[in-house]
Amino acid sequence: MRVRKASFSGSWYPGDAKACEKQIKAFLKEGGGKRPPGEKRVGGIVPHAGWYFSGATACNVIHCLSEGPPPDVIIIFGMHLQAASDCYMMADGAWETPFGDIPIASELARELSARFRFQIETGDHFIPDNTIELQLPFIKYFFNAAEIIPIGVPPVRESLKIGRAIAELSARLNLRVNVLGSTDLTHYGANYGFEPRGRGREALDWVKNTNDPKVIDAMLAMDPEGVLREGLSNQNACCAGAAATAIAAGKHLGANAAHFFSYTTSYDKSPSESFVGYVGVVF
Numbered sequence: 001m002r003v004r005k006a007s008f009s010g011s012w013y014p015g016d017a018k019a020c021e022k023q024i025k026a027f028l029k030e031g032g033g034k035r036p037p038g039e040k041r042v043g044g045i046v047p048h049a050g051w052y053f054s055g056a057t058a059c060n061v062i063h064c065l066s067e068g069p070p071p072d073v074i075i076i077f078g079m080h081l082q083a084a085s086d087c088y089m090m091a092d093g094a095w096e097t098p099f100g101d102i103p104i105a106s107e108l109a110r111e112l113s114a115r116f117r118f119q120i121e122t123g124d125h126f127i128p129d130n131t132i133e134l135q136l137p138f139i140k141y142f143f144n145a146a147e148i149i150p151i152g153v154p155p156v157r158e159s160l161k162i163g164r165a166i167a168e169l170s171a172r173l174n175l176r177v178n179v180l181g182s183t184d185l186t187h188y189g190a191n192y193g194f195e196p197r198g199r200g201r202e203a204l205d206w207v208k209n210t211n212d213p214k215v216i217d218a219m220l221a222m223d224p225e226g227v228l229r230e231g232l233s234n235q236n237a238c239c240a241g242a243a244a245t246a247i248a249a250g251k252h253l254g255a256n257a258a259h260f261f262s263y264t265t266s267y268d269k270s271p272s273e274s275f276v277g278y279v280g281v282v283f
Helices: 017-031 051-066 106-115 136-142 157-172 201-220 224-234 240-252
Strands: 043-046 073-078 087-090 118-121 147-152 177-182 259-265 275-282
Touching: 017 051, 017 136, 043 051, 043 240, 051 136, 051 177, 051 259, 051 275, 073 136, 073 157, 073 240, 087 106, 106 118, 106 147, 106 157, 157 177, 157 224, 157 240, 177 240, 201 224, 201 240, 201 259, 201 275, 224 240
Parallel strands: 043 177, 073 147, 073 177, 087 118
Antiparallel strands: 043 275, 087 147, 259 275
16 A cells, blocks of 8 residues: 655644644644534534644644544545646545554545546655645544545536535445545735735734635635635635535535634734635534
8 A cells, every 4th residue: 555655744743643642632722622513514624734823723623523423534625726727636545644644545536536537646646735734633633543535626616516426425335424625715915925905904904804704704604606706806715626625515415504613814823924814614
C-alpha cells in the first residue's frame, strides 16, 4: 500500500503524536464544549490555515461530528483550484499522519472515478496542498477506524454532482459517510493583492461584517450555488468548490440545517494589514 507522506507536518501543525494530542486537547478546551443543536450531523465546513491560526475551529467542528454514529468513510473536499481546473482524487493507498496512516476508501473511490473524470493522485505523485492535510490528524484522532477520500473540486456547478453521487453511492455500498469542505474566507491585503477597502480598521470591519458574512450566510442556508457565486464574485472563499460540494453532499445525506460554530480571523492572532477569515459550520 503506497503511503502519501505528510507535507506540512512539523511546520503547519505539530510533527509527532504527543504534541498533536496536546494541541488538540487545548483546542477542545478553547471550544468550551460548544455543540450545535440536533443529533444527526453528517458534515461541516472547516478552515485550513496553520493550526496556530485556525486549528481550534477545525478541530472542534470535526469533534462535533465524532459525537454521532462513527462513519465508515470521511470525504474531504479541498484544494486551491480555479473554475477551469480539473477534479483531483486520491483513489487508493493511505495518507500519513502523526497518529498513523489513514487508508483510502478505494471501493467508493473506484465507483466515483467510473462516473467522473479525475486527475488521480497517488502516494508518489501528488500536488502538496494544505487544505486537506491539515484536517487529517484531527480525523485520525477522533475517527481512528475511518477511511477517507480526499477530493479536489473546482468552483463550478458540475462539482456539485460529485457531492450528490457520493450520497447515492455510499447508500448503495452500505457505507456511513461524513463530508467536510475545507475553505478559508477572504484573503485581504497586499500579501494577497486584494484591498478594495484600503487598509486599517475600515478594511478589517468590512471583511468581518460585510464580505465574509455573505458567504457564511450562503453556507448556513445550505445553498451550494450561492457559495459558488459568492466565492467567485467577492473573493470570500478560497475553495468555494470544496465548501459547496460538501454542502450538496450533506443535503443528500440527510442534513436539513447548518449551524454556525465560530468565526475568527488571522488578525485575532497576529494583527497585520494582510489577514484571512475562518469559519466553522456543522450540518
